[in-house]
Amino acid sequence: MQSDTTHLYDFTQHASSDWEVEDDTVMGGESSGNFTVTEDGHGRFYGHVSLANDGGFSSIQANMEKGTDVGKAKAFSIRLKGDGKRYTLRVQSKPDQNYLHEASFPTSGKWETVTVPFETMEAMHHGEPVDVAEFSGGPVHKLQFMIGNRKEQDFEVLIDWIGTVAN
Numbered sequence: 001m002q003s004d005t006t007h008l009y010d011f012t013q014h015a016s017s018d019w020e021v022e023d024d025t026v027m028g029g030e031s032s033g034n035f036t037v038t039e040d041g042h043g044r045f046y047g048h049v050s051l052a053n054d055g056g057f058s059s060i061q062a063n064m065e066k067g068t069d070v071g072k073a074k075a076f077s078i079r080l081k082g083d084g085k086r087y088t089l090r091v092q093s094k095p096d097q098n099y100l101h102e103a104s105f106p107t108s109g110k111w112e113t114v115t116v117p118f119e120t121m122e123a124m125h126h127g128e129p130v131d132v133a134e135f136s137g138g139p140v141h142k143l144q145f146m147i148g149n150r151k152e153q154d155f156e157v158l159i160d161w162i163g164t165v166a167n
Contacts, residue, residue, distance in 0.1 A: 004165055004166040004167050005077050005163045005164070005165050005166075006070075006073070006163050006164050006166075007161050007162070007163040008068055008070070008076075008140065008143065008161075008162050008163050008164060009062065009143060009161060009162045009163075010160075010161045011037055011041055011042055011043040011159060011160065011161065012041030012160075012161075016036055016037040016043070018062050019043065019061065019062050020060065020061055020062070020063075021033045021035050021058070021059070021060055022058075022059050022060070022061055022144075023047075023055075023057070023058045023059070024050075024054075024055035024056055024057050024058070025055075027054070027055070028053045028054065028055070029050060029051075029052065029053050029054060029055020029056065029057070030050040030052040030053055030055050031047065031048060031049045031050045031055050031056070031057060031058045032047045032048050032050070032058070033045065033046070033047035033058030033059065033060065034046055034047050035060045038158070041160075042081075042158040042159060042160055043060075043158065043159040043160075044156070044157075044158055044159075045058075045060050045145060045155075045156070045157050045159065046154075046155060046156035046157070047154070047155060048152075048153070048154050048155070049147055049148065049149070049151065049152060049153050049154075049155060050152055051150075051151075051152050056148050056149075056150055057146055057147065057148030058146070058147055058148075058155070059090075059144050059145060059146035059147070059148075060144070060145050060146075061142055061143065061144040061145075062142070062143045062144075063095075063141065063142050064140060064141050064142065064143070065095075065141075067093075067095075067139035067140060067141045068139065068140050069138060069139050069140075070137050070138065070139075070140055070164045071137060071164075071166075072137055072166065073118075073137055073164035073165060073166050074117060074118060074119075074137075074165060074166065074167060075115050075116055075117040075118060075164065075165040076089055076091070076115070076116040076118075076162065076163070076164055076165070077113055077114070077115050077116070077162075077163045077164065077165045078113070078114045078116070078159065078161070078162050078163075079111070079112070079113045079114075079159070079160035079161050080107065080111070080112065080114065080157055080158060080159045080160060081107075081109075081110065081111045081112070081157065081158040081160075082106075082107020082108065082109060082112075082157045083107060083109060083155055083156050083157060084106075084107060084108065084109045085106075085107060085147060085149060085153065085155055085157075086104050086105065086106050086107070086147070086149050087104065087105060087107060087145060087146065087147050087157060088102050088103065088104040088105075088145070088146040088147070088148065089102065089103060089105070089116050089121075089143075089144070089145060089146075089162075090102040090124075090142075090143075090144035090145075090146060091121070091135060091140050091142065091143060091144070092140070092141050092142035092144075093135065093138055093139050093140060093141060094139070094141060095141045095142075097141075098125055099123050099124060099125040099130040099132065100123070100124060100125075100142070100144065101118075101121040101122065101123050101124075101134070101135035102121055102122060102124050102146075103116045103117075103120045103121045103122070107157065111160075115165060118134065118135045118136055118137065119134060121134065121135045122134075123135075143162060145157075145159065145162075
């Protein structure tokens with residue numbers, strides 16, 4: 001972990017009940033995601049993305065009811081072991097906000113720390129751009145981790161922690 005990294009969520013300290021799976025089934029799709037915390041204390045997000053019935057995504061999300069202020073951080077940081085596929089980090093800064101700021105990134109198949117600069121995150125509502133200011137820090141009320149690459153595919157990623165980077 002970099003010295004200027006602050007953890008927002010560390011899977012070794014929290015139960016899997018903090019995270020909820022949301023698949024495209026909410027809109028008629030047939031994808032199937034699962035989430036557990038491993039014995040080693042890593043979040044394990046895995047399953048199958050289906051394109052049937054206009055589907056194509058699976059996600060996990062954690063609501064932070066009181067919000068977590070990321071202060072003057074400049075980026076999110078995620079320590080994970082992906083499967084070589086692209087994933088998307090999404091954040092919501094107000095509980096009643098109808099859009100999320102998001103950015104996608106590739107994974108290498110090895111343990112790595114991925115940095116997602118706030119300036120690269122776009123505001124989106126159901127896959128459509130929203131004309132609002134970019135995410136620049138402040139409160140985070142929802143964290144969402146998603147796969148939706150417009151491909152039918154199995155997936156698996158282990159997440160050690162999600163945090164922020166000051167520089």
